[in-house]
Amino acid sequence: MRAEVAAAFEKVKARDPNQTEFLQAVEEVFDSLGPLFEKYPHYVKVLEAICEPERVIQFRVPWLDDKNKMQVNRGFRVQFNQAIGPYKGGLRFHPSVNLSIIKFLGFEQIFKNALTTLPMGGGKGGSDFDPKGKSDAEVMRFTQSFMTELSRYIGPDVDVPAGDIGVGGREIGYMYGQYKRMQGDHSGVLTGKGHGWGGSLIRPEATGFGCVYALKNCVDEFGISLEGKKVLISGSGNVAQYAAIKCKEFGAQVLTFSDSNGTIFEPNGFSDEQIQHVLDIKNNKRGRVADYKSSTVQFLQGTRPWGVAAADVALPCATQNEISKEDAENLIKAGVKYIFEGANMPSTPEAIEVFKGNKAVFFPAKAANAGGVAVSGLEMAQNSARYFWTREEVDNKLKTIMESIWKACSETAKELGHEGDYQLGANCAGFKIVADAMIAQGYVL
Template sequence: MTGRDYIDRVYEQVVQRDPDQPEFLQAVREVFDSLPPVVDRHPEFEEAGVLERLVEPERSVKFRVAWSDDQGHVHVNRGYRVQFNSAIGPYKGGLRFHPTVTESVVKFLGFEQILKNSLTGLPMGGAKGGSDFDPKGRTDAEVMRFCQSFMTELQRHIGQFTDVPAGDINVGAREIGYLFGQYKRLRDEFSGVLTGKDMTFGGSLARTEATGYGLCYYTAEALKTLRGDSFEGKTVAVSGSGNVAIFAIEKAGQLGAKVVTASDSDGYVYDAEGIKLDVVKDIKLNHRGRIREYADRVPGAVYRPDCSGVWTVPCDIALPCATQNEIDAKSARTLVDQGCTVVCEGANMPSTPEAIEIYESAGVLYGPAKAANAGGVAVSGLEMSQNSQRLEWTFDQVDQRLKEIMVGIFNKSYLASQEYDRPGDLMAGANIAGFMKVGQAMVAQGLL
């Protein structure tokens, strides 16, 4: 049996078991398509059933989250934690609070997290979790009550040596604080069980900036190595306006680019003079407003209600930082036709398979999410290290380590693409480099 035969057989098993989980199937298919030459060269992976085990979470928890709003009305949401793989370290991955959260979404994110964490070089396994709770429009008191109810169940399954959650969409410093407080109250211990914490109780400097900064460090290294180029003088389109987008805009500007867009789920703004970051930070970080307010406050800026329209704006570099599958084939074709030559992903799986095919056929420099957006979990790992040592590193120390990790991720991916006859294919390279470490660890630890 060839490597392709083995991979196809395992994938069909996944389809039969989880036919109603499109996001998860998409993530598995994307990784598996890169692995035939690896399995051909390493038959021990098939002999040990590595792929069969890789696609099945070690543990999945689904639970009820009951909470009351400020009027005393009871609400019930679903909570999830998928602990996917612990071959190279304790489970590690974010929590997402959003109405689109389903078991399929959590599983795709957890599966991606296995390889992403592997690429960082830090000892972290893969996991993900969250809830279909929507914090938008909720008061601080309501969010606190939800977080406390959520953690009352989650605390049974996590710990600093078992599973260390972090934030993700709609789970920022406020939510992490409430979650940590409830864990501490229930377990009567102060430990590094969550990352993304406030600096007053064990957080790390540069954690808020990490994913956006890391995305730009990765993109800059890819531009330098593959194109002999840089951000200098480039026009950049960014989607999103959360932490990832905000700090990608900030770092791209520091590296000499002009970022002209930002968006949220309602629409996007275009500012030909360059996005005024202080305005976006005030709207999003200070009072959790909507991006449409930017156009009211900045003369010459334009707001459009369709958030997918951000990809109709001419640009040299696109940095999607919003959510999964935000760039479809139509948007990808528009980007390419209008001169975009680089797409590096700050969100998780923001490009559909059809969009990726268009990038590849057009010769676009494509940096996949599991490599390009690994900066957040990398600094989460560094926060874990600081917590274990009871130390606090400076911003510059963390930022320098982040840059080294992101450059290392690019180099691992690039070298793997060359070794397995896919030169310059950074998606295949990331999949292969991430998989090799995890697969070898699984073989070494026996049938678990």
Template sequence: MYRDLSLEKFMQGVIRRNPGEPEFHQAVHEVAESVVPYVIQHPAYREAGILERMTEPDRTIMFRVVWEDDAGNIRVNRGYRVQFNNAIGPYKGGLRFHPSVNLSILKFLGFEQTFKNSLTTLPIGAGKGGSDFDPKGKSDREVMRFCQAFMTELVHYIGPNIDVPAGDIGVGAREISFLFGQYKRMAREFTGVLTGKGLEYGGSLVRKEATGYGAAFFLEAMLHHRGEQLEGKTCVLSGSGNVALHCAEKLRQLGGTVVTLSDSAGFVYDKDGIDEEKLEYIKVLKGERRGRIADYAERYGCEYHAGKAPWGVACDVAFPCATQNELDQQDARDLVANGCRAVVEGANMPTTVEGIKVLTGNGVLYAPGKAANAGGVAVSGLEMTQNSMRLAWSAEELEGRLKAIMQDIHGKCVEYGSGDEQVDYVKGANVAGFRKVADAMLAYGAV
């Protein structure tokens, strides 16, 4: 069976077993393209069917979530938890509350999380979950009632040594607080079962900054490997949420100039650069849960491009930090034409397969999300450690640990992705992430 392993046959099997799940197919193909040749070269992985096993979640949990809105109406949503792989530690991954949430998206995110968590070197497995519930436009009381109903079902499947969820799109500090409070009431114990918690009840410093800071640190390592500096580089970013804002903040501190941010309605181009004062304004604007990036353009008198993404702006580096498949083939061509030399993914799978081929085919350094945005889950893992030890590290120590982890991830990408001309970061991240999980699975036995 495994002697005939090929990318085409492997993907045919994945698609046959998982019909109607395009996001999951895309994520698996991106990994398999670089991992299948490695598996073929290592008979032990092939004979044990490791890659086939890694594309099947350990379990997929779906449940009904019933809650009451402020008008007294009974509302029904669907909840999920995909526990993908716990070969190297308890399941770990975010919860996403958004109308687009479905099984395909959560399986893609959980599969990616397997490799991302492996790359951090921390002992954490991979999971993902969420609901098609939309917290936007809901009152705090409605969000509280939904979170309590959601956790009432989820509580049966999680625990500090079983599965430790975190936040994601639509699940911020407010939602985590409500979820943790309900878990604590039902479990009748205080344990670190969620990360991204408030500092008052076991949260970690640097957690909200971690994904964005980590992406900036990864770029710094990429450039240093080529004998270059980040200072003076022009950076375009999409998004204006947590990841984008903190990535912009760290890029500024490292000497870069950030000239764009965006939301679903359009993007702003500030040729003078988005400085600390302007970043603080956006944080307040977005924190109100009603501000739009267009308000920034009006306040500071810069360009606003409605209904467009920022990839046509001349830059040295691009950071897609919004959502999956936001940077397509034409966007990639625009970046190449405008002199972009590196693309670093702050979001999960924001670049389409066709876009990746354009970038790498034109010599643009491309850092996939599983490597570049691993900072968030890395600090979540450090939060778990702090909870277990009943202590709290300082912001300086945590940022130092985060930077060291991102540098280590970069080193693994170089080790497994070095080629004749430049580092293939996709191959490096995929093979390095695969090898650690695969070796653990082999150690447990073939069945």
């Protein structure tokens, strides 16, 4: 790091020494910015402001379980940066949620949203509530209580939350219903809504589809086909499911899905029907990947997908820091050449060093999984216009946005003398957009 960058990072660490995930996210961005500051030194002055949230909100969420017993969870919303538009970012419901995780996600969201070129600032929120094992009635009571408090701080031109881990269509629906009851209007205050009541087509598929569209842009540039390529996917939620579907459309073989209990591995790849079986288990039955059955499947208990078989592509779509240095080494040994991050920050810094040191194509989350927030931005536009685009129209816009993100990362890295370093390209391209807006608006002198 340059001296000014190192000093800024030390100040962040001194303020929040125990926020491990947040510090990891800040350091990952700061480590990439040296070449940008060499060429444009005036951007250094933005550092201190850009890594301090504009607003941090924490609140309690009381709710009654099915035994009529009071439960209390913590709720969070971090409104990080609104230089280029209203705060925009998902809500995560998971027992691991704390302020450090929400700040890391919000910080990443600033640059991810900037890369889409849509007018969206960065924010994130959530709760340590766990929807797993809860009845629909319990989820509804919790989400209504959560929204009762959150509603004070959001609005269609202020802050527009969406879904994330643990927050799908059911949770968005309950929260939106509560917001409407309280505010008395039908506005685009949440994205990820159902089609027919304000939602956009392609929104559920967008993150997974977008990740694979980015991969397709990459291999097209290299003159390589996805036909027959073997793909390891982690996770079995929304992102993993639709990444698998899109991989199959391009002729690739999807070998794995996973959850916290282990990995299911189909040696010959999942068929279209088998992928639909996984979707049914996870979306309708709310089961585990171990419930998936076939004559050829192998269930690897307590194992992640990395290195279970020879492969060409890895799409980590589960959660942060799921790929360790050892996992990365296993992926390289397995022949993986392309790592496109569907989850938020799924690779540890040590894993990223392994990928880049072995000349693998590493495309970071803030670029690879930006398709979700891109279509959220398109949903906001449709809500403002009181209009719906067709599935084909939204999908074409998503393809165009992911192509522009790939080009921005590739060309920025090349411009700064680091061709092929897409992590550096993504960080510098996103940072530059936000920094220009902050300087122009007088956020920094």
